[in-house]
Amino acid sequence: MLIWKDSYSIDMDLIDTQHKHLFDIGNQAYSLLKNGLKVDKYDEIIVIIEDLRSYTKYHFKCEEEYMLQVNYSGYEDQKKEHDAFIKKIDAIRLYDIDRNQQKYIEDLLGFIFNWILEHILQKDKLIMS
Template identity: 45%
Template sequence: MYEFKDTYKTNVDFVDKEHRRLFEIAEEAYQLQQNEFIPDKYDHIVTILEELRAYTKTHFAHEEAYMKKIGYKGMFTQKVQHDAFIQKLDGIDLGALDENSDEAISDILKFLTDWLVDHILNVDKLLPAEEG
């Protein structure tokens, strides 16, 4: 359902690796949600969604450190988008998800991956490669 595609590739290797990982975590949550034979899977899904939220923040911090290091002019646009998205992510109450929350879980995964794809294609792809 969720996977990193070649069209998402940027000019920066570590950025691609981290994006790939984000899609992997999303897919992990999705697969678990689809599996009907795992007892108490909702606790596990919430844990994965928490990991996804945390790793998204880590990834933004890495990207911003990179932009700072290379003196990237587009950093402000990036930071505004990252910060706005973090605010939205933090507004999601993962603790409220339970066995009745299938639709909410699907919505969270879709919201997150849609945002990522859009941001990667329109903003992260503009990042220049590191020189040297």
């Protein structure tokens, strides 16, 4: 489970609010993973993936527009990472989810948390420095 801390802020309210929503999506996946009472989690996994897909596309667009607006020198690298993230989400095969739902949630959760730790908390923080 991820809990937002002020130290995660990049000091831009719009982007910080969007990052908090990505934390929420990750925590939805975490709650689903820990729900031992629900055997078939397929539909909930699909909802989380769709939310992640649509929200990150929206968020990346906002973030990239802001980086261009402030002439951020790391824009190209950020854009490449954003595009790779979207490509990975778009490549998800529904068959893979249904084969082993619990493992899939674990993998998805790892992907989201890794993105937060490596991209948001390291690379996005450079935008405002």
